[in-house]
Amino acid sequence: MPATYIETRLTLNPDYNDILMAELAEIGYESFVESNDGISAYIPDTSFDLDALQQIVERYQSMTAITFESQQLETKNWNEEWERNYQPIEVAGRIRVRASYHTPDPAFEYDIVIDPKMSFGTGHHETTTLVMEQQLLLDHQKKSVLDVGSGTGILAILAEKLSANRLTAFDIEEWAYLNAVENAAMNGCTHIHVFQGTIADCPTATYDIVLANINRNILLQEIPTYTEFLVNGGTLMVSGFYEFDIADIVQKAEEVSLRLVAQKTLNQWAVLRFEKP
Structure with missing residues (x-):
């Protein structure tokens, strides 16, 4: 029998979308x-x-105005529904996800090739598209790359396809860690080390390129830390805001002496590219 799902719609400041998800x-x-x-979040009714x-919701009410409502959806085969609606995307005429x-x-x-465990991190979001476009402009040949909050691993996978040869990717969520491992294998990537954790768990090393597609609040907290992982002359790319x-x-990047070299927006979302002197 197809699963019956509950849809929960949460209204809140979108800065908190990632942490709520x-x-x-x-x-x-x-x-x-x-x-x-x-x-809008979806869960089998047996797990609701x-x-x-x-x-x-109560934990976050002091940080953002937040309301929710839940309803049972009509019975469908959601795997079939997802496959029917998930179409490949094309980026800059050169990448197909x-x-x-x-x-x-x-x-x-x-x-x-990305088979997501959840319906985000597939490249369909504007911020992922923006970062991938910028990646195409960077020299990845034999470079090292750190992918912060890697989700499905899509940015690290593209980096390896662009000839980076030492890559680290991590995410705090177990499902994301496992999914990134699976997706890296499906794409024949052999240079990506994936782990579950945060930037605090990242082995001490420096990288030519640091990618962080997360959200405004985390970026404002962690940009100084990302800078410590960058080689002199390295690139920090941030999006998710x-x-x-x-x-x-x-302003936060300039406080740690990073120099803005590129920016682009798409449907009000933004990507910024900085260099470390």
């Missing part, structure tokens, strides 16, 4: 859709726990 994943939510006013959901059940297209220089947050991100 991580919290909801811990109590069984399997997939998410982001919007400018919050999240109203008390656990309310506890999460697809699921394993899509046929490869030899017209594209870089073919990336709206264009009206650019000034705050630039």
Whole structure:
């Protein structure tokens, strides 16, 4: 029998979308859709726990205005629904991101296969597209890359396809760690080391390129730490925030002597590229 799902719609400051998705994943939510006013989250009705959901919402009420409503969805085969609606994406005419059940297209220089455990981190979000476009502009040949909050591992996978040869990727969530390992293997990547944890757990090393597609609040906290992992002349690329947050991100980067060299926006989302002198 196809699973019956509960849809929970949370209205909140989108700066908190990522952390709320991580919290909801811990109590069984399997997939998410982001919007400018919050999240729609989906969970099998057999796993739905109203008390656990309310506890999460109460924890964040002092940080952001947040409301939610839940409803049972009509019975569907959600795997079939996902496959029917998940279409390959194309980036800059050179990259094609697809699921394993899509046929490869030899017209594209870089073919990336992503089978996500959740419905984000597939390359469909504007921030992922923005970062991948910028990656195409960087020399990755025999370079080292650190992918912070790697999700499905898509950015690290592209980096290896661009000829980086020492790559570290990590995510705090177990599902993301396991998914990145699976996706790296599907893409024939052999130079990516993936671990579950945070930047504090990252082995002491320096990198030519650091990628961080996370969110505004974490970036403002951690940009100084990312800078410590950069070689002199290295590149820090950050995304996961709206264009009206650019000034705050630039100010934090300039406090640690990073120099802004490129920026781009797409549907109000932004990517910034910095260099370390």
